[in-house]
Amino acid sequence: MPELPEVETVVRLVRPRVVGRTVTGVEVTWPRTLGGLTRPAFGRAVVGARIASAWRRAKYMVFDLERGGATAGWLVGHLRMTGRLVVQRADEEPDEWRKVSLALDDGRVLRFTDVRKFGRFTFTTDLARTLGPLGPEPLSEDFTAEWLAAALKARRRMLKPLLLDQSFLAGLGNIYVDESLFRAGLHPLASSNRLRRPQVERLHAEIRAVIAGAIEREGSSFDTFYRTPEGQPGSYQDEFCVYARDGLPCRTCGTTIRRLVVGQRGTHVCPRCQGRGPRRRAGKAPAAGARRPGR
């Protein structure tokens, strides 16, 4: 799934092809991708506007629009599960899953494509409201071990759902949370307010290392979905320690990696490196078979 590193990769590759371009037309083939905006309203807002810059916040792609040099709102995209954003020549065969296409003044087309239709690509004049509450960027100066220690202590939540919560920390998804927790030696079910200071510092460092490493490798492409806008797969999947490795030996200790379900999310742990987790109430042992979790 596209998370911070994948979205960052997409923005970096798309940016030089769209910044400075003016939108000359739109095609919307699945209106729900607009997230409530009507097709005509989207067209009116976007056609004739110039894309002034492109950047990322959390897992959102943001494009500043201008008219006559003044801010005219923002294009905001979210890839969710299977979204892609590409720039193509207008005469190139369009993807059968295209949802929103913007014709540009250089004869190319910015296309938002999405097999599963969960993604969003729309226009807003209220960026803060569209993005919603977001925690700090993991690679920003705001994200310090001190901040993390205080923030973890202020909540009493299981680490995994907390780290997935975008209003707590921005940009992490299922893959990078599992990888960060493994590398920090922490169990996903551990309670946020019970970490000791050295554990917090290690978690902080590993989150940053995982995210920075994944950006360097242009994200992870373990299935057929995520590709860079150039069509290339990322390579961070080669670095996975636990994600999608259930049934395989831990790279550190050889113990079999297990899969459990935490907050309806597939979760991968090394029972030895990350411990067995806090004692949960009896009666609902998490499914953790090496093959199929069942349901």
Next chain:
DNA sequence: AGCTACTCCTGGTAGC
């Protein structure tokens, strides 16, 4: 406050 369940979706695949 924090947890669970449900919704949106469809390609891939396990199991027959």
Next chain:
DNA sequence: TGCTACCAGGAGTAGC
């Protein structure tokens, strides 16, 4: 080979 049932999951929402 072909069919069916189920699974993945980011984020929003509802209910306990």
